[in-house]
Amino acid sequence: MTQANEKPDAPAAKIGVYICHCGGNISDHMDVEAVRRRAENLPGVTVARTNMFMCSDPGQEQIAEDLKNGTVNRVVVASCAPSLHEATFRGAIRRAGANPYIYEHANIREQVSWVHHGEAATEKAAVLVAAATAKAGRLKPLTPIRVPATRHATVIGAGVAGLSAARDLAARGIAVTLVEKSDALGGQLAALDRIAPTGDRAADLVNELAAAVLGHPGITVLTRTEVIATDGYIGNFKLTLRRRPPEGASTADARYVPFQGVRPPEPSDAPSGELTVETGAIILATGFRSYQPRPGEYGFGEFSPVITLPALVRKMAERPAKGRLLQIDGRPIRSVAMIHCVGSRQIPGIHPEDESGHLNEYCSRVCCTATLDAADRIRRNHPGTRVYELYRDIRTYGRGQEELYEQAARDGVVFLRFEADNAPQVTTAAPGEGFALKVKVADTLTFGETLEVPADLVVLATGMEPNDVSDLVEMMKLPVGMDRFLLEVHPKLRPVEMPVGGIFVAGTCQAPFDVTEACNTAGAAAVKAAALLADGQVELDPFVAEVDVDRCRGTGACVDACLNPGALALVEMEVGGRTVQRAQVTPALCLGCGACVAVCPENAIDVCGMTLGQYEAMVDAILET
């Protein structure tokens, strides 16, 4: 029998069984006293008691007293669901000075008295108590795993999310290395002019964040730097970075370059070449890039007056001028057609895939508001310029955005709505028509009539695509969604966490966000990192795999089965004077799933606190009771 595999416990288990009446919730449906009597006769049981409310103070006191006076050294409570009071009783045991992991719970309310009645309930409760007792006899005291953690975090990407996360962590006293691929801070935010709907200047926001980051002594800023290798685990990562030398003259002071961001000062002793960073947590804030329309998409690349929204924003910001007509590239613009959802909300069968077979099926979230803002700005500054917006759905979802939509309408922006499968067509106008281009659209707001929009300029509201971080994805084993953005563990339970412990995501590497939302995810990621590194060590559940080196033969089956690469490895060690390969667990990386247990041919590996032997003993108890 497999129980033979269990090493006998020393000292012998003295099990106390405590059965709860739960004020009648349990005792009204079964004979609690009968359950107690049967428990009393189980092997290893030294005392079996009942109480009206085990969870009450007197109930907990009884357990503590029995532990303190040596009557018991293992505890079984039979009461409600463990989710309700397992923590309560473990706490009581800890307060009594004992190890909380010598505890086992029997669920005789939710799984017995509330679903069965009479003798059947009594019988099942007795069986579950016996099973719990069988397991309790095989429980060992466990210690939570505490791994020292480096109180240092690395933020990758210095856009708004990265800058914000770095600032936040430093403000909580955690040293930060901020790694940025380009030579400037600010990311895509720096490519903007004003941010709708508030009208904040992007330059002000970038300068404010950059100043906070550059001015904080706890933050090391490394521009022109990429991560080339990673190693380690939660609390103890080691990153290898490569830093390019500056191109052109380096500056002594931080300098804002329009549409590029803030160039940090370059001290003479600035590191370059390869360097390593020991860090406790990693925040990925690698951001997005703007969608580039395909050649010919809405006439892009075909007709020069077809430009993207970011290009329009830049052209308008570089030559800010009021006047009856908007001027772009020296041409007066009497009429602008803006087309929404370019490179976003693509539908299989309607939109062609890109060369790598991808479609951007997602909504890019920010383009509606950004387009409306540009349109409204044109109408206000250039009352002679007509603006048409061709949209599928206007998605002004955020605070102040619907108001911007209305304002643009009241300022004279004309809206036309098209169906995805009947997209507008951009063509050149006939020579006599006076405009460079015309856009034909079947307008659902005008009962499906085809309308012709005259246009001197066509603006494509291009969406967001994640930056290519395939190198990091490969190195850090990061999951990527169908949309090619980094995929969090769970959007609500663990929204800023990667499955690899200690790695977090912030900003638009996860999904399209506006500045507000990017800051929120950055703060959320920073708070997780701060909590993780709060006291210089990471405490982990003790329910992890443990190798019995005496039994292990080094077959490596467990390593192959392991679900978290790195948690299990074969290492060389001296056994009986010979160097042999044996499995070794890195507790910080072990998930405790037990996948290794099932495959070991020698029964040499088990999960602490829930061993296979314990389960087998429970099955035996169920059958024998």
Add this chain to the structure above:
Amino acid sequence: MYHPGDIIEAIAANLRATRNPFGIPHFIVNRWWREAGLTAHGDAMLFTGMMYQFVPYIETSTTYLAKYEDTPLAAYLRYARYAPGYLSGLGLAAITPAREKRRFDRILQDIVRLLKASEVDFYYRPELDRYSGILLYDLGDQEGFVRHARWLANRLQKAGIKKLITVDPHTTYALKELFPKYTGVRFEVHPYFELLRLGGGNGRRTTVALHDPCFYGRYLGLSDVPARALADLGIDCAPVDRSGAYTHCCGGPAESISPRLAGEVGQRRLDQLAQTGAPIVAMCPICLGNLRKLGAEVRDLSSVMAENL
């Protein structure tokens, strides 16, 4: 449907010529006051605006209009302004039954009774009580309306009139909202029910289905006031589907352009009112006329109140 241009031009021509949209001489239309025992001096002038007096004539003319709507004869309407006949003037007056005219005169006489019972200090000067021009405004003949409104406002102003008691929503709206805006002349305007102080009534408790006219319910926000006046007399208002600011049109205003449409819209409203099971009460001559034409028993607010005094 008649061509609106034709109707508008006919009405505009009449109003220019006779200060009356139907071209009927004032002394023929406005006869109700003769037996009402009214004084010519007091605090506020009763101003009927002629709407109640017009209803019998409108109904007669629309009976004919309904007959010819959507027929080739409809096009002949554009010659109406040259050929008075049943559409305007004395001819219309002659073919409108006297019984109908008396019925509407009674409403105005009831209003006088109510005002007297409430001890309101008011007077009446028939020569100053003229049509407000509201129909031209509604039809979009802004020029025609403004011209007429200025004429009337001047006339009242010259006579030293400051305070007016109105009896229908259209005239009330014209005097209260449109006159200040388009003529610059502002009067203190009160619909009569605002001034009523009637006390306990005759002790009978009844319930009515009160139809809020668009101008009171929506434009002037006055639907609570008549309900309160009714409540003073022990009369409850049954909850009507669509009332107050969300009241449903009676269809009446379409009469001159499309009697058929007026009937369709009116029928929907009638159904909503009939759902309550209570007797239907209106407080606008247009509503009263149109809903009655659809065969419903509809009484005027003033008649119901006068009866319960």
Add this chain to the structure above:
Amino acid sequence: MTLLSPDFAEELKRYSDDTALACFNCGTCTAICPLIDGHFPRKMIRYVQIGAKERILENAPELWKCLHCGLCTQTCPREANPGELILGLKRLVISHWRKA
């Protein structure tokens, strides 16, 4: 094919409050209108938005179906005042007819 000429909105300003562009084409006015008739009045407002003046003149008599009851204005989610716009269009059309 209809070519857009938004200058029509400017012309209408002489006759009415300039609120047509505030309309976001939800159709509440049409569905709430006691006339229960096709796309009236949103159709007219849409024609104003895109400047389809000829369409308005072609369909002008429809404007007088409006009873000026004000329910559309009361319920308009954008406070675009459709009732007042229809009245303004009536004025504009009459002025056209009278010029003709």
Add this chain to the structure above:
Amino acid sequence: MDDHHHDRNFDALVIGGGIAGLQAALDLGDQGFTVAVIERDASVGGKMIRLSKVFPTLDCASCITTPKMAAAAHHDRITLFTYCDLKSLQRQNGRVHAKVVQRPRYVNADKCIGCRQCEYACPVMVPDPEQGGFSATKAIAIPFSNAIPQVAVLDPRHCMLCGRCERACPTGAVDYFQQPQPFSLTAGTAVVTTGFEMTAIADKPQYGFGKVPNLIDALQMERLLAPHGPYNRVLRPSDGKAPDSIAYIQCAGSRDKSMGLPYCSRVCCMYAIKQAMLLSGALPLADITIYYMDIRAFGKGYEQFFQNAQAMGINFVKAKVAAVEAGPDGAVRLHYEAQDGEGVTTADHDLAVLSLGLVPAWDPSGICPLTTGADRFIHTPRPKLGPVQTGLAGIFVAGAAAGPKDIVDTIAEAGNAAMAAGQYLTAMSPSAASRAAVA
């Protein structure tokens, strides 16, 4: 759990124990700060615990909320104060002072062990607000099955004082004479997470809510769809018939100036699509139509969710429903303009759902000098780089209290608020931070 013998000084106060408040409290507690959560209801969990499943993953709301509720309840550094009204929140001498009144549950929370004997004994059936009013509970009851704390609450409006609950209670916890308990708390910082309520649809009389029998609101539909729902299946209230056709009326109380609510409520498109998908699972033969103006599927995975719904056969009609009335045989009749050329249309559905918008659940006036925006949500003067900052130093805001927000965005913002509050505590009192660091 509610603990009346604790230290009344905390590092942080969290006002509101919904998902935003729980997340903020957990993120503060995990950093080592002590936190008091003040919750108006008898249980924490907020609106989220009342939902069925949540978009776009369609995992059950309870599965996500319950662990966070339990984690907060069992957290060493978090204290929950439920059934409490905040009377005043002021800053004095660099600290936040809160005056709170705990309303009487008429049950001693220290003695109650959540056994439900009182509930079983109580003879008074009352409509259960937790089940959209569709089913009944007792005048004394645990608020809902996974409520935290599991303490019964007596509803004095319905209690007949028959004494049966008092006699049934095994711990003598029922106390008919319990009085409101005023108390004060102080802290270094506060996070306002007071959440939202649904639009008062009575402001739109043409929707006939309350008069049309089978017109329900979206929260009621959440209960019909929930695994612990009132009927365990979807049926219409008037006659218990399984509906063959169901309509969703979008923007019912959003983007509507005629109701004084010009803003977009941000979540209604997605929750309607979610409910439609769940309904097409529960009632595979039913026709489901969503009447909308713009589908705002902006979040991660939302657009794909919308496309899936279309592929599943859910109808999307671009129209704002103008009026709703009762039709024949319990039908709900909608009036709208079909913009594809059909014009004015009426459509009868067996059941219709109003996708109500979101309004703030808390008005700070008279309680706290926080300012609100034109939309009456808490004003955030620096929405871009400091979205959780309020006009008052040291007081932060997160979640729907600062404008409508979905759960994903709320949880991220709550994390950011906890970060901002932690930074504030660090800057104000390095000792608090270092205490937190060694905790």
Add this chain to the structure above:
Amino acid sequence: MTTASRPKGDKILVLATESCAYPGADSVGQAHSSYPANVYILRVKAPALFPERFYLDCFDKGIGGIIVMSCGEECPYEGAYHALAKRLDRVYQEMKARDIDIRRLRLTAICTVCNRAFLNEVNQMNAVVSELSD
């Protein structure tokens, strides 16, 4: 050997994951929905822990049926569900070889509020077990 190992008992073992199925079973209790009392639920982190022989031993020892209630595709341990499904395939092969009716072992996904699904599963297994013990 094969006849000797044929299960004779009617006890049903449920291996329920602590993040999904176990709280799901609790939720059935909260709803006071009754089910056969021969169902014994063991709380597990992940059923990936159990080797093939565990299942076979259980049948040998007299367990009448086993339901593995996992979190399905939403399993917190990435890859565990697929490893488990593959392992159970091998268990089925072994069961066939030993002439154990394969209906005695079921793999299913149960979430924390899947009350009806839970009841279905245990009732079906109970029907199988009692049919086979006749």
